[in-house]
Amino acid sequence: MHFGTLSLPAKLFLLAWHPDKGRFTGGPDLHLAVRAGALVDLAQRGLLVESDGIVTPIVGARTGDTVLDALVELVEQSRPRKWRAWMTHRSGSTLKAVRAQLAAHGYLREVHRRVFGLFPSRCWELERTGYAEALHAEALTVLRGPQPVDEVTERDAALVVCAATGKLSPVVTGKDRRRYKDRLAELTDRSAGASPELRALMRNLRKALASAVASAEMARSGSGGG
Template sequence: MHYGTLSLPARLFLLAWSLDRKRFTGGPDLHLAVRAGALAELAQRGLLHERERGGAVVPVAGSRTGDAVLDGLLDLIERSRPRKLRGWITHRSRDTLTAVRDELAAHGYLRTERRRVLGLFPVRHWEPERTGYAETLHAETLAVLRGPRPVAEVGQGEAALVVCAAAGKVRPAVTGKDRRRYKDRLEELTDRSGGASPELRSTMRDLRKALASAVAAAETARSSDGAGGDGGGGGDGGG
């Protein structure tokens, strides 16, 4: 798995690496963004569609990509009851996060160390094997989001990466200030992620809305429970 061929969910995971704090942060809903990235890539490959009636997600039966994470999600969708995009963003989404992390580790992009919190509780600490990959991804993501590169020259995968990072609030890659300042460009990037297909553009718009809704619901639930923090599924002991 060469760096240039990393899947969309894998790139979203690496975007959660904080260049300043030297650890994975990404926000507490990284698993939702990573799952949305997997759904986006499957849709862009033509392997996932929304039904016109009801909006349930329909996979292309028997199709596979050769990527263990994407194929695992296809298999899950095939053998589960029908769900809309929002349902597939949340249903067992941490499974996809764990699968992405394990795949990156297996291919030499991540390394893990076992540590003890307070000298007692064992946790695993993950970090990139080569931080240059994360640094490059951060720079490329911000360049796509902020311009001045015309949206028409942005690739569909690049556009989807930025859209999922923004809607999923993957910190520190895309800040709240960025989301507000480049709101119009994010709309353009959402359409760009669908290419020339009206059906795919509609799916990508729905996916962005579904991800934003899932994150908002998770934030509300944490607020009600009095839980906070920026845990991030990729952090110490997370996922």
């Protein structure tokens, strides 16, 4: 798996790494951003379409990427759902699959520790920091310019939209989301290329991710922030 061929969910996971802090600080809703990236990736490849608001798979179609193929198989085997429901339904499985995939290809390393010297714990450390740093720099260039939106690739546009909407703070801050609100809307449309159908799908998918993140934040607030 080469850096240039990483899937959108894999890149989103790497964007959760904070270059200045040297650790992953993507926040509590990383699983939602990663699942959104997988859905977008499949939609851009034409393996997921939208019919009356329902996510519909192209039965039997596969990408060769284990994470993406596992998700499209899940959609095939499950009852019909809208984008919002697919943001959360077993989203942790996609996050775990991405993490395992990146570890298998040398991007991550699992570290076992003991909290207070007693309780076993594990965390993940980034092995290829240069890749993550380059990815961060590219994402910020897409978000802030000066490159015109119509010169941004569809995949890069989708990556930044998912990172911003999923609130991956290491790469897109709240200030960035407010300042580049109009550009993010343009990038959403750009991620669909010239397809009106895909453009509508991408707008709906972005709304679904924003709704899922807002619901998760509200739930944490209601439980005292735990």
